[in-house]
Amino acid sequence: MVRTIITTIGSGLGLTLYSTATLADWTVNLTPGVTDVSRSVFDLHMTIFWICVAIALVVFGVMFWSIFHHRKSRGAQAHHFHENTLVEVIWTLIPIVILVAMAIPATATLVDMYDTDEAELDIQITGYQWKWRYDYLDHDLTFFSNLSTPREQISNEADKQEHYLLEVDRHLVLPVDTRIRFLLTSNDVIHSWWVPALAVKKDAIPGFINDAWTVINEPGIYRGQCAELCGKDHGFMPVVVEAVSRAEFQQWLADARAAEQAEAAAAERVWTLDELMQQGEQVYLRACAACHLPNGEGVPGAFPALKGSAITLGDVGAHIDIVLNGKSGTAMQAFRDQLSATELAAVITYERNAWGNSLGEAVSPAQIARLLQPATGEAEQ
Amino acid sequence: MSDQPNFWQTLLSVLSSFFGVQSERNRERDFRHGRPIHYILTGLLMATLFVLGVILLVRWALSLAGI
Numbered sequence: 089m090v091r092t093i094i095t096t097i098g099s100g101l102g103l104t105l106y107s108t109a110t111l112a113d114w115t116v117n118l119t120p121g122v123t124d125v126s127r128s129v130f131d132l133h134m135t136i137f138w139i140c141v142a143i144a145l146v147v148f149g150v151m152f153w154s155i156f157h158h159r160k161s162r163g164a165q166a167h168h169f170h171e172n173t174l175v176e177v178i179w180t181l182i183p184i185v186i187l188v189a190m191a192i193p194a195t196a197t198l199v200d201m202y203d204t205d206e207a208e209l210d211i212q213i214t215g216y217q218w219k220w221r222y223d224y225l226d227h228d229l230t231f232f233s234n235l236s237t238p239r240e241q242i243s244n245e246a247d248k249q250e251h252y253l254l255e256v257d258r259h260l261v262l263p264v265d266t267r268i269r270f271l272l273t274s275n276d277v278i279h280s281w282w283v284p285a286l287a288v289k290k291d292a293i294p295g296f297i298n299d300a301w302t303v304i305n306e307p308g309i310y311r312g313q314c315a316e317l318c319g320k321d322h323g324f325m326p327v328v329v330e331a332v333s334r335a336e337f338q339q340w341l342a343d344a345r346a347a348e349q350a351e352a353a354a355a356e357r358v359w360t361l362d363e364l365m366q367q368g369e370q371v372y373l374r375a376c377a378a379c380h381l382p383n384g385e386g387v388p389g390a391f392p393a394l395k396g397s398a399i400t401l402g403d404v405g406a407h408i409d410i411v412l413n414g415k416s417g418t419a420m421q422a423f424r425d426q427l428s429a430t431e432l433a434a435v436i437t438y439e440r441n442a443w444g445n446s447l448g449e450a451v452s453p454a455q456i457a458r459l460l461q462p463a464t465g466e467a468e469q
Numbered sequence: 470m471s472d473q474p475n476f477w478q479t480l481l482s483v484l485s486s487f488f489g490v491q492s493e494r495n496r497e498r499d500f501r502h503g504r505p506i507h508y509i510l511t512g513l514l515m516a517t518l519f520v521l522g523v524i525l526l527v528r529w530a531l532s533l534a535g536i
Contacts, residue, residue, distance in 0.1 A: 173492040180490055199534040 119284050122306045122331070126287035128197050136190055143186070201287075204299045207269030211260070215272075215279030215292035215314070216426075217419065218321035218378060222260050225271075227341055229348070232426050233258045234374050235324045239382055242324075253323065254311040257374065259330035261344075263337035264304045272298045276421075277319060283312035283329055291316060304331040321378050355429040355453035361437065364450050368438025371431045376439075379419060384443040391419065395443040404440070404451060411436055412459065429457035472502040479503070483511045487519070 120130040158164035212223035220233045236257045240246035249255070262268055272281055274292040282289040285308075290300045304310075312327040332340065373382060379391040386393035394400045399407050411432060414422035423432060433453040440447045474482070482499050485491040499508070 171493055173490060176490040177488075180488060195530055196534070199531065203534075 121285045121287050122304055122308065122310065123286050123302050124305070125197070125201055125302065126285060128200070129287045132193055132197055135193065139186065139190065201300075204269050204301045207267050207301060209263070209266055209268045210271060211262070211268060212271045212273070213281050213292060215274040215276070215281070215318065215325075216421065217276050217319050218314075218325040219426075220260075220281070220325060220327060221275075221426075224341070227345075229341065229344055230425075231258050231344075233260060233328070235321075235326060236374075237324075239373065239377065251311065254313070254326045254328070256326060256328045259309070259328045261330045261332060261337060261340050262304060263334045264307050264331050266334065266337075267303050268301060270300045270302070272300065278316050279314050279318045279325075280316035281312070281327060282315035283310050283327055285310035285312075286329065289315055304329075307331045307333060324378070351428050351430060352457075355433075355457045357453075359430070359433070359450065359453055361441070361448070361450045364434045364437040365441060366434075367431065368434035368436075369442070371427060371435040372438050372442075375423065375427060375431075376435065384439070384445075394439050395445060400439045400445050401447065404436075404449070407436060407440065408432075408451065408456070408459065412456075424460055429453045429460055432456045432460075472498075474498060474503050474507075479507050479511050480515075483508060483515050486512070487515065 118130055118133050120127055210225040212225055214221040214223070216232070219235070221230065222233060223230045233256045235253065236255050237249070237251075237253050238246060241248045241252060270281070270288065270290065272290050272292040273296060274294040276294060278294070279292040280289060281292055286302045286304065288300045288302055290298045292298065308331055310329045310331065312329070314322055314325045314327075316322075318325075376394075380386050380394050381391075384393060384395035399410060410420065412422065412424040414420045427435065430453040433451045433456045436451045436456075437449075439445065440449065440451075478495075478498075482491065482495060482503075485495070
């Protein structure tokens with residue numbers, strides 16, 4: 089333990105003597121990122137860091153020298169005076185000059201960061217408790233991005249993977265070398281969308297739209313998190329950006345839309361109870377288990393149990409209504425836009441037949457699809 | 470009344486307070502012979518000019534950036 093600490097401190101001291109590039113590899117430092125803006129933010133950070141180092145060396149150097157040179161054992165006598173206007177003016181002017189000198193490059197970077205004009209691609213990002221929704225505005229594509237770290241890893245029943253709590257079921261796929269504008273808002277409370285490698289960190293506020301932009305220079309996977317405390321699962325709604333070439337992006341868009349149509353078509357066929365239960369369990373663990381828990385027992389006083397509850401064992405219409413439209417005044421969200429008809433039917437079927445709830449009846453995807461139709465029409469107007 | 474600080478002395482004292490450094494000699498003079506209302510009015514005027522100055526600075530910086 090002690091040896092680890094010494095090694096850490098030693099390597100830390102060693103690294104401060106290395107070049108800026110080496111320092112960047114040390115994960116404690118800010119990332120240089122993969123965009124021109126993140127690079128200029130990083131350079132700014134390092135410039136100001138070295139200014140701070142220089143100030144510290146000068147100030148503490150003079151201080152230690154004075155203490156040592158005028159020590160009592162040498163018979164130093166304190167010089168008694170009350171004020172010295174000239175010295176006071178000098179030590180006030182120097183920080184002003186330093187601050188103004190730092191403000192000039194900082195302002196240039198900020199102006200660049202806030203200039204969201206002339207974007208080729210618009211992505212709307214909506215924060216939800218506790219997931220992100222991505223709308224490709226000009227491409228008629230919308231999906232939710234949920235945490236995909238298995239619950240067993242979170243509760244220490246399984247070994248944690250490399251990207252523990254930083255992996256999602258659907259990545260935000262973006263093309264490289266393209267000016268992309270993000271429009272950020274929220275469905276419930278304030279969230280903040282943060283991807284360090286892009287140097288984008290912007291609050292998502294209900295009722296407001298904030299904007300940010302990026303041009304990603306290198307393909308790759310960049311991970312981030314919600315950066316504004318937003319409730320129980322604030323730490324469980326990561327952001328995963330996957331930057332691909334422009335050609336690959338077009339292919340991905342076409343594939344994603346085809347998959348969406350296949351999903352809609354699948355709602356029309358007849359599903360067996362087993363099929364619905366199987367998919368329902370997956371949907372439940374992804375969308376419902378955060379509050380109602382994997383065993384359906386909920387959290388007393390906060391999130392109601394579904395096991396043996398009046399809703400899951402009662403009238404199917406009321407059950408469908410609360411899942412589709414949520415319950416106002418509670419944390420129960422409206423899932424009609426978050427899940428497909430098949431997923432909704434599957435999860436409702438699952439809730440009515442799992443954990444000892446055994447009604448034996450299936451809710452059909454086609455039935456849910458009919459319920460979704462009129463509201464979807466209104467939402468588009 | 471000839472001991473009372475003139476306008477330029479009052480202005481210098483107000484600017485010194487903005488800056489945060491004042492000599493003991495000027496402080497004695499201000500507190501012995503000055504009238505508070507002069508400093509308050511000069512202070513309000515200077516604060517207004519400061520805010521206007523910041524606004525102009527921001528406009529100038531933005532115009533440099535082409536916005």
